[in-house]
Amino acid sequence: MRQLRPAIALVGLVVLLAACEAQNGSLQEAEVADVPAPQRSPVPQKELNQKNAESQTATADEETASEPTSSETYESSTDNPFESARNSPLSTFSIDVDTASYSNVRRFLNGGQRPPQDAVRLEELINYFSYEYPQPQGGRPFSINTEIAAAPWNPKHRLVQIGLQGKKIAPEKLPPSNLVFLIDVSGSMSDRNKLPLLKSAFRMLVNELNAEDKVSIVVYAGAAGVVLPPTPGSEKETILQAIENLEAGGSTAGGEGIQRAYKLAQENFLPQGNNRVILASDGDFNVGISSDTELVKLIEGEREKGVFLTVLGFGSDNFQDAKMEKLANKGNGNYAYIDNELEANKVLVTEMGGTLLTIAKDVKIQVQFNPEKVQAYRLIGYENRRLQDQDFEDDTKDAGELGAGHTVTALYEVIPVGIPLDVELLADPSSTDSNPETPIEDNALVQVNLRYKDPKGSDSKLLSSPVADAGANLENASENFKFAAAVASFGMVLRDSPYKGNASLEQALSLAQASEGVDLDGYRAEFIRLIQSSKKLVE
Structure with missing residues (x-):
């Protein structure tokens, strides 16, 4: 159903x-x-995944993709740079539930080619997968989930994970x-x-x-x-x-x-x-x-x-x-x-x-960084979803929609105060607001602010949540965190990102294998196989 x-x-x-x-x-x-509930698909998803996995090698041999030409076009993008938390304490973006980049990248890799760098949009790779976030409570359309642990490609840096889980709606409650x-x-x-x-x-x-x-x-x-x-x-x-x-x-x-x-x-x-x-x-x-x-x-x-x-x-x-x-x-x-x-x-x-069924529209996230604890930060992916800081409170500014059951995940790489600064920072912070009106709690590393509208509403609602860093290491992080980090590592290697640090396919594979979990639909297992088959093309 x-x-x-x-x-x-x-x-x-x-x-x-x-x-x-x-x-x-x-x-x-x-x-x-x-409406009457529809009949469930006769072929279980995991079984279908397994059958496709078995046939993909043969399919790749039959349909080897040609070298990318000028007739296959991708929007040029540059990885988000690190920004100073003191000069630019706010980071604002629209959510994105697109997944096209992952399956397109898979097409290239299964065809024996490394994908063009601009074809690799990190947020779409990460959001291709679902995560075990809890259902929302108290009538809210989605839950907000955060976690902080060491960044696998640079253990001196911290990785902040923000996850939204849309409310699941019973099939019989969906409209015709x-x-x-x-x-x-x-x-x-x-x-x-x-x-x-x-x-x-x-x-x-x-x-x-x-x-x-x-x-x-x-x-x-x-x-x-x-x-x-x-x-x-x-x-x-x-x-x-x-x-x-x-x-x-x-x-x-x-x-x-x-x-x-x-x-x-x-x-x-x-x-x-x-x-x-x-x-x-x-x-x-x-x-x-x-x-x-x-x-x-x-x-x-x-x-x-x-x-x-x-x-x-x-x-x-x-x-x-x-x-x-x-x-x-x-x-x-x-x-x-x-x-x-x-x-x-x-x-x-x-x-x-x-x-x-859209459960929330014009969903925007604004993360406020505590300059007493954060030296610099960068948003991983979402390059073409970035918004001006003033757009956050502008209800006429369009943003992304969240559907029933959808999950959205975003990652920030953070350089804590006291860690040697080994990256260049964004040179011109003039477009940002250096004096946020809302103070951040002293012990919080970041504060996550989120605005959304009801599906038929015109005025946004605000949710805010301060997030402290308990100092967790990567080994103690959740499966959600490890798997999202594995996908990010994989994507940064494919993009040859200047911020990939020590990221490698081996690292991505190890993290993915450690966080495969129950994997009822088999998508994480397929990702693991994709990493393994990509080694000769990438490293």
Whole structure:
């Protein structure tokens, strides 16, 4: 039941992102409605993981990725630098629930290649995995969890972990969905890891729908058209046949397709339900707008109308990661990359509930550092999610959404007072606020401040929590902490980060093996295998 609803959620979010491209709109949270619980996917996730793991070597041999070319684009990024806690005591960013970078990196590594550095977004690697954070209490939509221990790549430094755990919602409490699949069927989608895999992914989702859900399908290539009018989820054969009939061919011009997708979504809008456009493409499309800037403006306007957008990426060689991530970030949606059927099942079945039901929107985190205890700090990842300090209290500033059951994890590397400063600090702190209005407790290393809005609210709520450092070493840290640190180490090695210190694949492997835990879904075990298979490519 839970797996079914999550799949619908992600589809809905994709729908929203696509919708955001075509129109100017307003993001509205769907009312929760009692609906019959869907049937659980017949294949257990861990079993599916194991089968995919066994077949990935053969698949890599058959589909060895070509060397990255200029037609495969990624947004250039530079690792966040260390900043002075005395000159710049505040660090502010928006949460991010995207996971595309991890599965895309996996695609490169399984194909026998080291991924481009800009393809490695550390926060998306870390947030690909769930963590055993406790459920929220007292009516809050999420819990805030913190931990501090030694940084594995530099034991003299401290590592601060901040984890959010969204409230889990029973599948029968999730709303019905009005979904529009917006599918790229241009000639560039003919490869086996594009349209054929896309069809398989959407079949998984369709099998999770029930009678209260509606599905429409819009395709675009040289021209756009509606290949399936709104159809109840109970008519699975009709929906599945429409998917099966899709063929790739023609040039790519997505503008008309996006407009039609949003028109369908609005015509069938469910005031008490989940309304989403799911855009599935390799990103190599022209939506009829002259620049990415104009496209982003269109998406930012569309997110206000209550139709959500989720973006699903497929393929290689001409894959346009930079464009697809931007659409998702600006459209109040999320972005996932589908590299195999295992990932399709994870995104569209197992974890769709979090996308289906948003429990908090415009979630921002601001960490205040105690200059009496902290010399310098740096945020690991989230480079394109950084906010100005004044944006924290500005309720008109857009930020990330948190879905039911979602987890978000962030790490800060901290250099305590008294430790020799062996790094360069950010030279110009002029854009930061050096005099926070709220004092920090004397014994606290940091204070974590968080703002969020209710799904239909316009005013943010503030949560604050001081965090003291008890001096824990790495060996005594929790499995959550060790595993997140292992993923961060792995990512810094892949990026060849100037701040990686003593990080290595061996270190990441040792930490991951020590924190694999119960691992019911098998994702941590797969990560361990990925590290092992990466050694010849990276070190």
